[in-house]
Amino acid sequence: MRIRDLLLLGGVALLGTAMMAGRGGRGGRGAPAAGGTISGKVTFTGTPPKMKPIDMAKEPFCAKEHAAAPVFTENVVTGPGNSLRWVAVYISAGDQGSSPATETVRLDQKNCQYIPHVLVVQPNQPLDIYNDDPHSHNIHPLAKVNPEWNKSQPAGAPPIHAKWELPEFIPVKCNVHPWMHGWHVVLTTSHYAVTGEDGAFSLQGLPPGKYTVTAWQEQFGTQSQDVTITGTETKTINLVFKATPY
Amino acid sequence: MRLHTRFVALVSGLGVLLYTAGATVGSAQETHIEGVTGHAAAGKKVYRRYCILCHGPDGDGNGENAQWIDPKPRDFTLGVFKCRSTPTGTLPTDEDLFNAMSRGFVTTNMPQWLPLSRQNRADVVAFIKTFSPKWKTTKAGTPITIPPEPTLTVESILHGRELYQKMECWKCHGARGHGDGPSAATLTDNKDLPIRPYDFSSGSRFMCGVTNRDLYKIFMTGLDGTPMPSFADDIKPADGWDLVHFLRTLQPLQTPEAAIWQAWLASHANELKPIGPPGTGQ
Numbered sequence: 001m002r003i004r005d006l007l008l009l010g011g012v013a014l015l016g017t018a019m020m021a022g023r024g025g026r027g028g029r030g031a032p033a034a035g036g037t038i039s040g041k042v043t044f045t046g047t048p049p050k051m052k053p054i055d056m057a058k059e060p061f062c063a064k065e066h067a068a069a070p071v072f073t074e075n076v077v078t079g080p081g082n083s084l085r086w087v088a089v090y091i092s093a094g095d096q097g098s099s100p101a102t103e104t105v106r107l108d109q110k111n112c113q114y115i116p117h118v119l120v121v122q123p124n125q126p127l128d129i130y131n132d133d134p135h136s137h138n139i140h141p142l143a144k145v146n147p148e149w150n151k152s153q154p155a156g157a158p159p160i161h162a163k164w165e166l167p168e169f170i171p172v173k174c175n176v177h178p179w180m181h182g183w184h185v186v187l188t189t190s191h192y193a194v195t196g197e198d199g200a201f202s203l204q205g206l207p208p209g210k211y212t213v214t215a216w217q218e219q220f221g222t223q224s225q226d227v228t229i230t231g232t233e234t235k236t237i238n239l240v241f242k243a244t245p246y
Numbered sequence: 247m248r249l250h251t252r253f254v255a256l257v258s259g260l261g262v263l264l265y266t267a268g269a270t271v272g273s274a275q276e277t278h279i280e281g282v283t284g285h286a287a288a289g290k291k292v293y294r295r296y297c298i299l300c301h302g303p304d305g306d307g308n309g310e311n312a313q314w315i316d317p318k319p320r321d322f323t324l325g326v327f328k329c330r331s332t333p334t335g336t337l338p339t340d341e342d343l344f345n346a347m348s349r350g351f352v353t354t355n356m357p358q359w360l361p362l363s364r365q366n367r368a369d370v371v372a373f374i375k376t377f378s379p380k381w382k383t384t385k386a387g388t389p390i391t392i393p394p395e396p397t398l399t400v401e402s403i404l405h406g407r408e409l410y411q412k413m414e415c416w417k418c419h420g421a422r423g424h425g426d427g428p429s430a431a432t433l434t435d436n437k438d439l440p441i442r443p444y445d446f447s448s449g450s451r452f453m454c455g456v457t458n459r460d461l462y463k464i465f466m467t468g469l470d471g472t473p474m475p476s477f478a479d480d481i482k483p484a485d486g487w488d489l490v491h492f493l494r495t496l497q498p499l500q501t502p503e504a505a506i507w508q509a510w511l512a513s514h515a516n517e518l519k520p521i522g523p524p525g526t527g528q
């Protein structure tokens with residue numbers, strides 16, 4: 001008798017959760033109320049690798065542009081207080097209604113660097129790629145899930161209009177300038193941030209619910225944490241990576 | 247005894263069922279190449295006889311032989327192919343795959359598969375299309391439009407030479423097309439393996455064919471998976487032929503382009519500005 005009651009209770013609870021989940025999963029049910037915020041910092045423990053100065057001698061124009069302030073590799077960029085830059089922080093589970101983004105994201109190839117080093121787009125969001133240098137670059141996104149393409153873009157050419165359809169972390173390189181590395185991160189959620197030098201992030205407008213926040217760093221992988229939002233509060237979390245020199 | 251017979255019958259029946267099921271799933275892919283229809287189920291048998299040792303049982307290029315050869319065998323699971331008539335980032339047509347297999351890839355371990363019948367080759371292409379999920383979700387790209395080749399003139403070659411400079415082909419292929427440009431030594435493919443640009447002075451066949459039309463397609467569609475990009479957004483279709491004519495002069499072959507070029511050089515060579523970085527006499 002008792003077991004039957006427990007099973008019944010469990011079944012009802014499951015049904016209830018399923019119904020709640022179903023309700024949240026559909027988008028377009030009116031804009032979410034000014035909701036809660038998940039903010040914090042991405043930091044590391046341990047010893048990170050030293051970034052190396054880039055020798056751009058093969059492209060004299062870029063070498064000259066950086067003569068005063070050398071440029072370093074960007075796979076692990078740290079900041080004050082052991083913060084990590086270029087970390088994509090996003091809602092990886094529990095997202096309740098992210099609508100497709102329509103504003104155009106811009107990528108610049110300037111002085112032989114990708115600016116920004118890490119950019120985030122949502123599926124099919126317009127991405128315009130500019131060549132600001134007086135020489136050619138080729139843009140070679142090494143996509144595996146999305147199509148891999150490779151286009152040359154001479155100096156003065158119009159921007160390349162690109163878009164990515166499927167969620168993926170896409171490394172991008174220029175074959176002519178082998179030190180150029182960047183990332184196109186394609187996320188379905190509109191709740192994301194890319195950390196600056198201070199490692200800080202803030203995900204706003206979150207309706208009440210259970211969320212998983214994931215931080216992705218190109219060399220160290222991912223760190224996740226579960227956060228529950230009940231109203232309009234701000235929950236602060238810290239995501240910490242274990243850094244190794246190699 | 248009777249039990250044993252029943253058991254054997256059951257297992258055999260199950261085996262037949264599984265085999266048929268497998269065959270049905272495979273034959274979902276078909277190819278149509280100039281009147282020949284290829285089927286994946288038939289292609290699987292040919293693949294396992296001739297292709298598996300390099301391209302691997304899973305079609306990922308990790309066959310037994312792969313460790314000994316360079317460049318590595320194609321990984322079909324990526325759905326990325328070098329020799330296409332379709333734009334960069336799109337799937338090749340059935341003909342593209344059929345021709346690539348038939349022609350082979352000079353300077354690699356991929357032989358010409360002409361000894362296989364056209365039916366066999368069409369069947370193998372159909373089977374190859376089962377390795378990547380992209381074939382289920384995307385159609386092959388639309389082949390690029392190639393205008394007819396214009397009459398060969400020295401003006402065409404000279405314009406092609408300007409394009410070689412302006413498009414910065416020399417950065418990888420070198421000022422004389424020797425594959426020794428400033429960026430050549432650091433080139434890697436999409437698996438991060440070192441790869442060299444084509445050396446025109448070798449006179450060897452191109453990766454994707456021998457004709458002027460094949461050459462045109464190479465730079466107008468790019469060799470996907472390699473550092474060679476598509477210039478379709480940067481070179482007007484008619485101008486592409488000028489570049490083809492100039493590229494032929496870089497090869498040590500007796501082509502009509504070389505003949506015209508040599509004749510013109512005999513009296514005009516000092517008019518040419520050298521190819522290379524700005525400031526080298528440009």
